[in-house]
Amino acid sequence: MYYVQSCSNNKFSFPKNLLSLDDTHFRSLGILIANSISEAERVYVLDACLGSHRLGQQKVRIITDSANIALYFRHMLVPHPETNPSLFHYNLVVYIATSLKIPNSKEYALTSDSFAASNPERGILLISNVKNTETITDAILAAVGSRVIHEEIPSLPIQAHIMYHRGKSALVIDPSKLLVCAVPEETYFNGFHSALWNSHGVFHMFGGVAHQNLKAPRSRGDLVEMTLHGDVTNARVIQPLHNLVPKVPPPTTLVFVIRDITGILPGLAKLAPQVASKYLAAGYGGKPNQLQPFYFQHRLVSPFGKLEKLFEELAVAHHTRIYLCNIKRRDGTELTRNEIENILLTSLDNSLDQSPPERDDVLKCDVIKSVRGVSTSLDPLQGWQKDEYVSKAKRFASLIGI
Structure with missing residues (x-):
């Protein structure tokens, strides 16, 4: 069982702070973030996928200076069989520098040193001074969602549960999270509240689930994340789903x-x-x-x-x-x-x-x-x-x- 701490970030507001900058500013910020990560005591690289099946999948490489963030995405993303980094051909690379300070942020067309900037054409997402995993997840989903709509077979990135029952599927849009499962492995719903829908069918974006039921059965390798919101600490469990159906039929x-x-x-x-x-x-x-x-x-x-x-x-x-x-x-x-x-x-x-x-x-x-x-x-x-x-x-x- 892993226990990690995350912090809320009041300076970063999604999607307001998800930026598309001109190429000059984007390159300069990319160098700053890459240097900040490389100067950290440890650098973590994770190759995995967003999307549970190859017919609706984006390969993602995450490079960060945070062990907690790397561990979170190790639990949430879909594993990829390729173990040789040089042979992993990613669609999106995400640089996450959690401690970067930019004193002259206005020179880079920024209003804060907490930001996420995407360049879909290059397949790069830069995230600076953001430690909250939910916020980082939202930024990655937006960057990936902006790519899959332009693929040869376009996919719709939708905020929905996938419900699969007796060979039929449904997409359930549940903004109030009324149907968040109490026991993730024992429900019609599984996976994160996100899906990809294209002409081939429906796919889970993630291979794990995050929920707040601390009494649910857990495995030894599951992650318990403690998030600080001022003086309040909230806990949630991040679990890989072992019964995930990678591809389900188009939604009935x-x-x-x-x-x-x-x-x-x-x-x-x-x-x-x-x-x-x-x-x-x-x-x-x-x-x-x-x-x-x-x-x-x-x-x-x-x-x-x-x-x-x-x-x-x-x-x-x-x-x-x-x-x-x-x-x-x-x-x-x-x-x-x-x-x-x-x-x-x-x-x-x-x-x-x-x-x-x-x-x-x-x-x-x-x-x-x-x-x-x-x-x-x-x-x-x-x-x-x-x-x-x-x-x-x-x-x-x-x-x-x-």
Whole structure:
């Protein structure tokens, strides 16, 4: 069992500080970071993959001065069989210098010495003065996500759990992490909350999982990470997954599971791909003032509309049914976890479409009001006066862009 400490970094805000610099500044910073790492007492190099199968995979080389960061990614990334570094042909090299200080940061077009700068054409990501592994992971995902969209067979880098049951798969977008598994090896869900979707199928981005259930069974080599947030210490477990299915079929369904604090979204509704792409791009996770797209990429190199178009093309080509599940009504009632999982499993066998839906022309969706095994009300008007609901729904539709 390994125990390591990580620190929150208030100066670094993702994705705000993920930069694309001009070539001159990028080269200069690359030299500074490489020199800083080479001057450290120890240098750690890890060759591994982001993506669980060769049909949806990016080879990554991580070079860092931090043993903790190297150990974290050793647990999280997918191993690669090539053991000779000279024969490992990586798509992305990541330099992580945890102690670099840049007193004249403005000369390099920086606002802080804590930053991540990517150059997708060169396949290089520079990360400086950031020790928090979650923040570093986000930066790597954005850099990789910006590459895979431009591959010969483009992949959609999406923030979703992969659910695999009886030969069928579902992508579950769960921004509130309502379905984070209590025991990772004993659930329909496995892997990190990230996936790649392309014409060949769906792939896990990571070979491990991070969770906060310290009572879950652990192996001798698992990692327990203690993260300091001011005076508060949070712990999480990082475990390699040994039952990971490297490649699953294209998703039968995709489900947004959202805890909408406004209570405007219907309890359950079916979405057309064109409408679902708006939810994907807006990234509405249940709070109107917190919008973050449900995919990993860097907008400076992945233009608006490209990922949304790919999403629509994949959904149509694979006949993927798309649903929105809002677990919270305005009157405070909520779906239980068992009811949510029942809806997800039912979506795989096409049973959700058996009851006649009601069309909502404001939110542009087909509302489903009853599901076998779900006793909590799915009525979107529960707790609302109809006129007030319509007014709020119109405002929400404008926010999402539907």
